[in-house]
Amino acid sequence: MKNRLKVLRAENSFTQEDLADIIGVSRQTINAIEKEKFDPSLPTAFRISKLFKLPIEAIFYFEEN
Amino acid sequence: MKTARKKNLYQLAAWTWSWVATMAIATFGPKYIWDDHTILTALAVSVNFANGILMIIANRNLFNKFDELERKIHLESLALTLGLTVVVGLSYSLLDTTNLIAYTAEISNLVLFIGVTYLICVTINTRRYV
Structure with a gap:
């Protein structure tokens, strides 16, 4: 699954640590999501979506190879 | 938190x-x-x-x-450690009962194996995701 988390975080001037604290996960988890090595759970995706005031599909999207 | x-x-x-x-x-x-x-x-x-x-x-x-990623890392490590412990432990026991090894198979060796395996698995999984 692809995502725009890194771009959105930069646009809002958040560090990974800031975002991790707000969402309630570790900085490593934010890093893994940004690098697309790990797909977040639905509650985490909803928290991210609420924070950036965007629908989930505007942040996370599926791209078939 | x-x-x-x-x-x-x-x-x-x-x-x-x-x-x-x-x-x-x-x-x-x-x-x-x-x-x-x-x-x-x-x-x-x-x-x-x-x-x-x-x-x-x-x-x-x-x-x-733990958060979701840490849980995933530890769960995968636990699954691997459990599987390896059963397989290695029983093979080790077989080596003892068939007298292929000269010494008695000690449970402490298995506990040591579990600890080391878990540590290696957590390290590898952490590097994989982070």
């Missing part, structure tokens, strides 16, 4: 060290401290057992404080 997690981590460390200490007392006490007194030995073993239970609860409490 971070403070609660740190507290759980310190609790687990404390229970683990006290479990190791009570294990040492229960192992060496009968010979070196209380001269094979049955009641004292039974008491030492009981205290060690109770301490072990508290250590497991502390471990579960820490696990519940």
Whole structure:
């Protein structure tokens, strides 16, 4: 699954640590999501979506190879 | 969240060290401290057992404080460690019962194997995701 988390975080001037604290996960988890090595759970995706005031599909999207 | 997690981590460390200490007392006490007194030995073993239970609860409490990625890392490591322990443990036991090894298969070797395997698995999985 692809995502725009890194771009959105930069646009809002958040560090990974800031975002991790707000969402309630570790900085490593934010890093893994940004690098697309790990797909977040639905509650985490909803928290991210609420924070950036965007629908989930505007942040996370599926791209078939 | 971070403070609660740190507290759980310190609790687990404390229970683990006290479990190791009570294990040492229960192992060496009968010979070196209380001269094979049955009641004292039974008491030492009981205290060690109770301490072990508290250590497991502390471990579960820490696990519940992990976030989703950490849980995934630890669950994958636990699954791999469990599988390897069963396979390696039974093969090790077979080597002993068929007299292919000259010495007796000790459970302590298996405990050491579990610890090292889990540590390696967590390290590899952490590097994989982060």
